[in-house]
Structures are given as structure tokens and as C-alpha cells.
Amino acid sequence: MKLVIAVIKPFKLEDVRDALTALGVQGLTVTEVKGYGRQKGHTEFYRGAEYAVHFLPKMKIEIVIPDDREDQVIEAITASAKTGQIGDGKIFVTEVTRALRIRTGEADNNAL
Amino acid sequence: MKLVIAVIKPFKLEDVRDALTALGVQGLTVTEVKGYGRQKGHTEFYRGAEYAVHFLPKMKIEIVIPDDREDQVIEAITASAKTGQIGDGKIFVTEVTRALRIRTGEADNNAL
Amino acid sequence: MKLVIAVIKPFKLEDVRDALTALGVQGLTVTEVKGYGRQKGHTEFYRGAEYAVHFLPKMKIEIVIPDDREDQVIEAITASAKTGQIGDGKIFVTEVTRALRIRTGEADNNAL
Amino acid sequence: MKNKVLLPIGVVFFIAAARPAFADAGTINAADTAWMIAATGLVLMMTIPGLALFYAGLVRKKNILATMAQSLGSVAIVSLLWAGAGYSLAFSGGNAWLGSLDRILLAGIGMDSTNELAKNIPEALFMLYQMTFAVITVALIAGSVADRMKFSAFLLFGAGWLFLVYVPVAHWVWGGGFLGAMGMLDFAGGTVVHLNAGVAGLVAAYLLGPRRGYGTENLAPHDLSLAVIGTGLLWVGWFGFNGGSALSASPRAVMAIASTHFAACAGACVWMALEWWSRGKPSVLGMISGAVAGLGTITPASGYILPWHGAVIGVLAGLVCFWACTVLKERCRYDDSLDVFGIHGLGGALGTMLAGVFATAAISVTADTPNGLPGALEGNWDQLRVQAIGIAVTAVWCGVVSWILLKLIDAMVGLRVGLDEERMGLDVTLHGEAIQ
Amino acid sequence: MKNKVLLPIGVVFFIAAARPAFADAGTINAADTAWMIAATGLVLMMTIPGLALFYAGLVRKKNILATMAQSLGSVAIVSLLWAGAGYSLAFSGGNAWLGSLDRILLAGIGMDSTNELAKNIPEALFMLYQMTFAVITVALIAGSVADRMKFSAFLLFGAGWLFLVYVPVAHWVWGGGFLGAMGMLDFAGGTVVHLNAGVAGLVAAYLLGPRRGYGTENLAPHDLSLAVIGTGLLWVGWFGFNGGSALSASPRAVMAIASTHFAACAGACVWMALEWWSRGKPSVLGMISGAVAGLGTITPASGYILPWHGAVIGVLAGLVCFWACTVLKERCRYDDSLDVFGIHGLGGALGTMLAGVFATAAISVTADTPNGLPGALEGNWDQLRVQAIGIAVTAVWCGVVSWILLKLIDAMVGLRVGLDEERMGLDVTLHGEAIQ
């Protein structure tokens, strides 16, 4: 199995979820994160003080999928998260050696 | 070493932590996440507008452990996080190639 | 490629980012997490009730890097995040099999 | 102001006050009206947003809106019922047990009508002012059942309880009923408001059972800063609550405000000191709890005593309520979520007794009681007996009727939300919305 | 001020001022002054922090500060412009269309000057009190354009609109203009304030176009608890808004407050009931929307009617505004973000008509109108025609002028922020700061 980690722009979350459910992906986990990258942040100022805010709000999506769906899922995310502008984000894939559904004890692909 | 990722119901966090410390696990990292899965969300409405909220609050626990504790840890989490109802969550395991304690520089199993 | 996961003290974030950008790391993703470990938490009390708060605020940094930068990056993080006091945090490394920049479709090392 | 005849002014009130009073209708005084409008606004502000914030700041994030809904609902429903019949049954004459039906649907309240109990202000103002007391009393009860009571059940309870408990007790003590006739002292609602709410809350907390996770899970307040804002507004609003109970812009109102303020300060200091000493840290929740304990406790005595008495009462309030919230509750194992009984119930009872102790003839003197109302310190030990009777009657009546009423409502619609709803939080499950 | 006979009275006060009393100027009454200062403070509190909170609680997290900035900016700029010329043009005599220039830069306002319209209080106080109305009217409009209008454009619009719409309409209705002369009833601003703000908001919402993501993305309020605090402060502040419009600490002020309060309660109950019935859950947003609908709607009628009329008007307000926000808006496909038109615009118009229905001679009687101002219920059906004219004139004038003004400003600086700015949120992009 694979763990697909996608860091995307927050307002694209619903689009990505729709694209994934269209593919039959039944579960995913989302985290609010701050991203640092080529996309520049902004400056906030408070009376005398200025603070450069380098970290921009992003959404991190984690999805564990059977090996054979990797390409499909990546394509779906890319297509739905893309605006073409800097800061669209990244997709990373790592290997998952085991998966388990807590409620039923089902394992691996059956657990997803 | 393994990284065990468990997505559980928030109110089960203390139970899981107790179960893990009982096993001798000395550290873990917790993130508030939103989960999308078989468990259905709810609808919020604001004057004219209705919004389907598909994402439910979950807790993600990350624990890095020596290879030989994998089964133990997974069992402990399963046992303590289970309510038997839909949405109990998942456990995923990935391989960790290196670990390091920042304070001391201890490496791998000694760092956990 | 490697995914380096570092759990550090929150007020060290800017230092670590500076150290990494000095190395030429161009992107990273940060999550506010709660850590449980050797460093003890505190007790909060509310009228009659006392709650032991075992979880301390930490920052989790995730950086995907080419294989050959692993040592450099780990050293930079260790050096910049260290206070020498308990709770400085950990660094974990896992294998990444694929990376992709959503905006351009560039893959793997080019995507970082 | 119809009277255009020049009249000699016949009464100089001891306190200045300036209530002309020679003509029947022309007794309404603009200065008193100005202050009592302000006081009415202040007491309304105590409930929304004051109490709404105070309570919302003490619950978990998932229940903040539901908690606020209880305050809002109390305002909306109790106000309308008060206009419908509550005011009439409490304050329009009647017998020793209940008022009359003369003011049902506010019949007869016109531009120049006044109530016997407050001839210097328009009756509509007296009615509104008293309404704000009924409102906050019902709203206070919500603190005991926070995090688990159905909104429908709470509203039904509030409506029923208003007529079955609040209205009669208000009549007994203030509206010409038997407790007032007996000479019981309750300036601004130690029994009528605080003890009443506290006992009802305690009964409700027992019947509902503890919150899921009580004693095991972390039920810490989500955002105490809301509770601090609420405390500030409650504190300032209390100037209207106790000061307004003088029903005039007079030195007596000022004296009530002075003792009220010092009681709040002393309560806050004592609670702070107790926590500092027993745990090494004074908490903000402790400071505001002490302040509210002082405010609740001083209420029944406020218009009868000297300012420094207020500080003494505040100290005692801090001690007793601290003990109630930390020791007594633990021991009796009820889950009065936000300590309505520990703070308002016990504070109200304590303050009612202390009113009997500290009442000072020089302060409590009025046209009707030209010799003032002395308390035990001035030798009138019998006052303590009267006060005790008032407390006992109120507590028993309120306890029994609340219990029956809750049982009835339980049978009708159920009192408590289901386990899953409680876990997901009442905001989403009862109201379909959430703090993001 | 009927009585002009000299009476002996015994005191010249130490501090001042205010009661000289030997000359004509001495019509200033301390009790009325006391109340009207409080009322002025209350109405200011309605805007900051009341409305600022109410609106901020309904937007997304990234726009909270920008929304508050609009309320703050309205206070700062409208107040200064009011002193500069607004007051003079609205309230200092003049002709049927516009006031005079006599009070430009507050010229002539001294310690003992009074305005013809309120001889019992210092003119400076009347000027300040009316100023708070102008302020909140402009601030209300911000709700329609929340989340997407440029701050600069909003301030320009507010400044222009004040002089082109608010000031003339206020003069027409209250300042001696033709609508007032025609006998139109608008006690505290159903047309001048609420209809005016609602129509301007609607026009602005149409011109700006809907928020990005309207109908597709989740635009849920970030923190409704802020809106509840705001509602509480608005509600209490409304005592000053409607009660203060009596301009005296009199039974009439009290009557206005009574009907105001019951209208708010009834509005909240009705909206709650409608949601409960139609969706199974009463939302907190629904309750506060109903309360504000009741408050806005009762405003024009408040000082002319009996308290129970207030409850009836509140019920109608709840029904109409609920329908406007849930059905009408959907159908007409405009994005009036925070429902300024649905609640204030329609509520203001409805209330202005209902003032014509319920006006009661016994309440509306004054020195100038010794027979009172009866409405349709008392047989004066013609009043409805007058009210309708007032509504139509205001709505048309406001709609047309707002439209032109917005077009002009669009050409000058642009009305709307760019797409990226809207997505990042106005707090950061317009004000360079954020809620962390």
C-alpha cells in the first residue's frame, strides 16, 4: 500500500475530495498545516513592529491506497488541486507496510 | 524502526495513551486532524445556507517504535481505541530508516 | 528521496527554518502538534477539578529532500533546534518513493 | 406629568430623593426613571451577553453556542411569559400566596400608571426591571446542566419553573406575600434569585446525572477569556441589579452599589488567596469565581448595610463558596457543571442570613419603616429566625417543585441528550452549527 | 416644557452649569440630560463593539478584522463629518428639503444652546445622539458587502452616502422636512436608519457581485459566539436607540423600551420556531437573527404603541425576515452577505407600515400633538398612505443615489478587491494583520 501525502491550497480541498471520491477513495485524513516554499508570504505590522510571515496556510491530505491505485489518485489530485499558480503544492508517496481498521480488525487493503 | 500512524476518535486519546504507556512506550506525537470516511458528517445551516460538513474531528497519533514492538503496539491501540462503532479509525505502519534524539544525539532505537 | 520529520520546540521554528534555508532547502511543511515524552507536562486546575496535561505544544516539520542531503539536513536541524534541555525533540527519516510538483508536474528531485 | 398646579412640596425624603407625591398620577420622577432605565439595561446586559459569556467560557468548545442559546432562550421566553402573566401574578397585589390577575397581558399599564411598590417610576419600567430578574434567574440554572440537557427540555423547564417557583417566591418576598410580611430581608434577590437558581440547578444536576467523562476526561474550559469578559459585564451589571433595587437614584442605591463592589473585590481576593496558598497558583477562574460569589452573596443584604459590611460579606462568600466548589461537591458527588449551587445557591443562602446579621437601621430606613430594619448586630436577633424561615421555605418549595417538574418533562421529551450527541457536542447536534 | 411659571426653588448647584434657569435658555433638564447621555453611550456601544462583533462573528476567520475595521471607520469618519456639516444640514432648521448651514462646524453650539427639537437637553447632546444614528446606519451597510469590498471604497462610499442620502432623509423625516410635515411616523429610524441601510446594502451587493465561492464553498461563520456577544450589546443598546428617541427620561421612553424588548423576544422566538419546525433544529444564528429583526422592525413604531403591540410586531418581523433571508434571497440570487436588506431593509419598511397600523393616541400624545397620533387600528387609515409614501420616497432616493455613488467610486478606486486578495482574506491583504 501507499501513503499519498498532498500539500495543497486550502480552498482546493473540496475539489480534491470530490475528485477522489469520484475515484472511489473511501477515506482520507486532512490536517491544517503551514507551508514554506517558493510562494512568498506577507508582512504583518503591529504598531512599530513588522513581522515577515513566511508560512502560508495549506492543507495536508493523507490517503492510504492499494498500490495499484497510486497513479490514478495522483492524477486526480494533480488535476483538481492545480491552479497553475505558484504555491499549488506537492505530492509525496511513501510505502505503507501495514494497515488496519480498528473497528473490525480488517487488515491491509481491506482496511482502506 | 516503524512509524505507527493511528487515526482515532478524539475522546479515546487518553485511553490509548494509557494503554501505550502501560506498554512502556515513552513518546508519541498527536495532531488534531479532520477525517473523511464511512462515518457520515453533519449539516450545518446558517440562515439561508446549508453546508454539508463531511470532515469529522479525529486525532492522529504518531509513534516511532523498534521493529519488534510493532504487534504489541498495534494491539494496544486497537484494544483501547475501539468502540465498535463506525469511525473508530485506522492504523497504518511505515518504515523508519533513522531516528535521532536532538538533545543528546542518540540514534535509532536509543532515540525513541 | 527522504522525508525528514522533526518534532521540535515551537520557539525554535524560526531558527530551524533559517538553518535549512541556509542549506538551500526550498520548502517545508509545518504542523502544530502535541507531544508526549520524557518532558513532563503541567497540571491545570479549574475550581474543584485538576487535569494533568501531559501533552506539550510542539512543532512538527516535514521536509522532503534528495537522498544525498539527508545528513546535512539532519545536522542543520539538530544544531539549530538544540537547547540541551529535555524535550528538544526527535528527528525521524522515512523513504519517499515519489514526489511531484502539482503546478508543473515536475517529478521527484525536481519537484522539491 | 399632568399636574400643572403649583404645590408645596410636602415630603423631604430622608435621602433626598425628591419624590413630589402630592398628586396621584404625578408621582413619577424623571431622575429615578433615568436611573431605573439604565439599571434595567444593566440587568439585561447581565444575561446577554454577560451570563452567556460567563457560562460559555467555562464549557468545552463543542458546547459554547448551546450554552449561549440557553441564555438567549431564557431572555426571549421568560420575558414574554412575564408580560403575559408572570408580572401580574408576582407583583399586582393579590394575597399572601400569589398576586392578582389584574395585569394579565399587561392590562392597565399605561403612560402614567405606577405600581404601589414603586410609585416614583412608570409601572412599565418596574415591570421591565423585575422581568430582567426573572430572566437571569432562569438563565442561571442552565449552568448546572451545561453540556448535556436538551434545549427543548430546558425551555420547557424554564417556562414551567417561572410560574411554579419564581413567580410565587418573588411574590412571597417582594410582592406583598407572607415572607415579606414576616419581615424577611432580601434586598435584591438572595433567595428569590440566587438560592432559587442554585437549588433548582442542584436538583437538575442530580436528576440529569454527571457529564459523560466527569472525573476521568479533561473537561477543562475552552476559553476562559470569554468568562472574564462575562464577569466584567456581570460585575458592572450588578450595579443595576443591587443599586437598582433601591428603585431610585438615591443614596441608598449608592450604598447598595458600594457594598456590592467591595463584596466582589473581597470575594475575588479571598478565592485568589486560598488558591495561592493551597495550590501555589491563583487562577483567573478562581478570581472570577470569587468575584461572582461575592456579588451573589451580597445581593440580599446590599441595600441594608454599610459599605465595609460588604467587604466582610465578600470574605465570607469567598470562603464558603470556595469550600463548596472544591470540597463539598467532591464529597457529595453531584456534577453541578458550572457550580450554580456552590456559588449562587449557597452564596444566596449565606447572604440572606448575613443580611439578618448586618442590617443597619440607618441605611435600611424608608418612609414605610421610619425606624429602619436593624439586624442581629444591632440587637435584633429575631431577624435571623425570619431569614432562616425565608431560606427554608424557598429551598424546600423550589427543590420539591423543580424535582416534580423535571420528572414530568423527562417523561414528556426527555431531559438529556444521547451519548453520541453529548460526545459530538450540543452545538452541532442541537443547533446545527459550530464554532469553526 | 409646559410650565413657564416661576417657582421658588432653593438651590444653585455648586458645579454648574446646567441649571441656570433665570433665562429662556434654562430649559435644560438634568434628569433628561442624565438619561440622554446614557442613551448616547448606548447607541455608540451598538456600533462599537456591538455591530462590529455581530458582523465579525458572521464572516470567515480571514475577514474578521476587516469587518471590524468597517465599523471603526464608520464611527471615526461619520462622526467628524457629522460635526463638520451633517448635523447642520439635517437638524438646524432649513427648508422642506435640507437643513441650514447655521451649525456648520458646530458653530453656535454652546453650554446653554438647545435645538428646537429637544429643548430639554443641551444641543451638543442632541447633536451627539443624532450622530450615533448616522454612524450606525453607515456601519450597517458594511454587512451587505462583507468579505469583498475595498476598505477605501467603503470609506468613500460612507462619506458620500452620509451627505447624499442619510442627511437629507433624516431632515425629511425628523429635521423639519416634508415627510415629517406630512405626518409620517418614524419614531427611531425605521426608514431613516434601517430601510436606508438595507436598500443601500442591497444595491451595493448587486453591484459588487457575490462572494467568490458563494453557493459552492463553505462560507460558514467562523465564530458565532462573537455574534452572540454583539447581539447582546445591540439589544441593550437598543434601549438607548428607541428609548432615547423619546429625548427624555419619561414614561414614553419606557413604553418605547418595553415594546422594543418584547419585539426582540418575539422575533427570536418566531425565528427559532420556524427553524425548529422546518429543519428540526433551532440555530443560535436564527435566534439572534430573529431578535435583531424584531429590534429593527419595532424601531419606527416603538414610541407610538403599547407594549403588547411590540410582541405582535416582533412576530411579524420574524416571519417576514425569515422568509426574506431564506426564500427571497435564494430566489433573487443576490449575495447580501450578512442579510442587511433581508433584516434591516425589509424589517424597517415593515415596521414603518406597522407604525401606521398600531400608533396609539394615548402613547403618542405630546405637547405639539395633544390629540396623539392614531394609526389605522384607531381608525386613521390614511396614516398607511403617508407611511407608504415615506417608504417609497426613501427607498427610491436611497437606491438611485447609492447606485450612482457606487458607480462613481468604482470608476475612481474600484469597489472590489482582487480574487487573490479575497482568497487570502481581507485582514492580511487590506490591513496587514491577522487573527493568529
Next chain:
Amino acid sequence: MKNKVLLPIGVVFFIAAARPAFADAGTINAADTAWMIAATGLVLMMTIPGLALFYAGLVRKKNILATMAQSLGSVAIVSLLWAGAGYSLAFSGGNAWLGSLDRILLAGIGMDSTNELAKNIPEALFMLYQMTFAVITVALIAGSVADRMKFSAFLLFGAGWLFLVYVPVAHWVWGGGFLGAMGMLDFAGGTVVHLNAGVAGLVAAYLLGPRRGYGTENLAPHDLSLAVIGTGLLWVGWFGFNGGSALSASPRAVMAIASTHFAACAGACVWMALEWWSRGKPSVLGMISGAVAGLGTITPASGYILPWHGAVIGVLAGLVCFWACTVLKERCRYDDSLDVFGIHGLGGALGTMLAGVFATAAISVTADTPNGLPGALEGNWDQLRVQAIGIAVTAVWCGVVSWILLKLIDAMVGLRVGLDEERMGLDVTLHGEAIQ
């Protein structure tokens, strides 16, 4: 109430005015009492929740409750000490340097006692009103030391400073002391309150040293929306602060409120404009900073000047305080966390000078000064010398005594929390609780 002769007076007020006045005790005026009770409530509201919110909104999340605790603690402790001895030492006669011990523990304050300085209201009310000033002055200082001072040290400092600095300065200026006798003008506390707090804050900020991370870490405010709420309540409360300083419901109170309001508006506009121009974006923090700067600066002048003077003073306040917070602080490298010196200290001094410039005989006239108190604009250039002396005396005394007191407390309990405590946040480490 000096005049006991019966004088003809020309008006019986429409609604009942209420000033009996036939007996000696009867100098208390109900209308003034009504207003001054409201004013006292408003000034208390400025501290809790006003200032508590204003400050809490500017600190980091981990210090929100600790910041609020400082406001709460100031209220509780200063109030009790004020009743104990502060009032007596400041306002009960005495000599040029200090008041008497006549009112220790409020001895002698009864229902009909009045203070020489305010014979028209009950003495207890005068005492409470002045108390709210002492409270907020101490609470203001907390802004300079936010995020790093020990709670115990702050309370000790507040208690000592009250007696060593606030009480004498209040006596010198207002209580019959030498500055007042010299003719110094400080209507509502430019030196007594704002300069005093600012100087004490500056000294404390120097002694404590900068916050850890100052200049390197991001110390951005966590939730500016709290600060906006606080500003709204401060602003409205300031009507009581400056308007109440007239001690009567009089045109003078109204004039003070008018200039106060326009100063706040002008300050907000200027700061907004400066930021817009210098950085391209007007921040909400800038707008509220400008408003508070205007409010603080107008304070000493408010009751002596014309409304439009208020706007001018507000403009100057905006310019000077903006410069102080952005340029001066940078240059002098002190970390006055929330700019108490830059806004209140400098604003208070500036305003005290400007009072000497703009004081207008027609407004400042009283029974005691029948010719009014003219300022430089009316030819009385000497007033500027007097004002400067007042500022210098206050600043030097406050600076020196604050420094010694802080050194003493440092030796006793330490002023500053440890580095780890500062990093974890004061909420958890000092108070054992946290915003979740």
C-alpha cells in the same frame, strides 16, 4: 451647595425634576446621582472588561489570561485599599501635600454625607467614582510589563504605587493639594491617570528588560478582535470618565463628552492615514491605537474646551503617539510591550499642555471660578507654565518613586518570571490554566 437662599427659578420640568433642597442635607441631586452612578459603572467597565480585553488582545495566546488577571487583580486590590485609606488620603481635606485620615475605612460616610468637592451627590458615590480612576490607572501600567512580570510582583507594586504615587498626585491636583491650588488644569486625569501610568510603565519596562525574543521572534498579537471589543468598551466608558468628571448631568458633562468623542475619531483617522501613507495599509491596531491616543490625550482638557478643540487635540494626539510608538520606542530601545508610555504617558502630557492652550472661559466657568479658566488661546499664556510644572512634578515624582518601589519588590520577590516560564507562557506557569 453654598447657596442656601431660596431663589426664584424659572422652570418646573416637564417630567418632574426632583431637587428638593429645603434642608441642609438635601443638597444631593437625584439627576446628578443618576448620571454619576452610570458614569461610575462606565469607568469600572473600562477596566473590566474593557482594558482587560484591550490588553489581552495584544499579547500572545499563552499570556491572555495572565494579562486579564492583572486587570482583575487591580480592581480587587486597589478598590479595597482605596476604601481602606486611599480615598481618605486623597480626597478628605488635609494639607497641600496629602489628605487627612478622616475617612479611613470609610468612617463617617453615611447616607447623607457629601464631599466638599461634590456636594450634589452622595459622598459614597464620589468615593466610588474616584476609586474607578485609581483602579484603571494601576491596571494601565500592566501593559508595559505584559508577558514577563510576576503576578505577585505586579500586585505588590500596584498596592504600593497606589499609596506612594497615585494618592498623593490625585490629592495635589484634585484633592486640594498644591498643584490644584496653583491653578493647574487637569479635568479628568491627563497627569493623574495617563501620564502617571505611562511613566510608571516606562520605568517598569526598563527595569524588567525586554520580552524574550523582542526584535527577533514574532510577538504578534494573538487575537486583535479582543482588542477591538476592548476599544469599543473603553471608548463608551470614556463618556463616563470625562463626562463624569463634570460630576453632574450638566451641559459641561456633555461638552466634555463631545470633545472626547471627536478626539477619539480624529486620533483614529490620523493614525489610519499615517499608516496608509507610510505602509500602504491602515491596520486595525493602528485605528484603535489612534482612538485610544485621542481619548487619553483629550482627557485633561475635555471639560474646559469646545468640541472642535477636541478634534484638533485628537489630530495632535495621533501624530505624537504614532511617532512615539514607531520611531521613539525603536530609538530608545525600551520594550514597553503595549505602549503605555507612548500612548498614555506622552498623550497625557501632551493633553495637559493642550488643556492650557485651549481652555475656554465660557466652558470652564463654575460657581467658584465665575470668570472661567482661560488658556493661552484666550491670552492666558501663564497657564502653560502652570501646566508644565504639573507635568514635571508628576513625572519626576512618579518616575523616582516607581523606580525605588520596583527595586524593593525585586529584592523581595523578584520582578520577572524565569525564562522557561516566559516561554511556556504566563497563563500556565503563573495561573495554572490556559486558553485551549
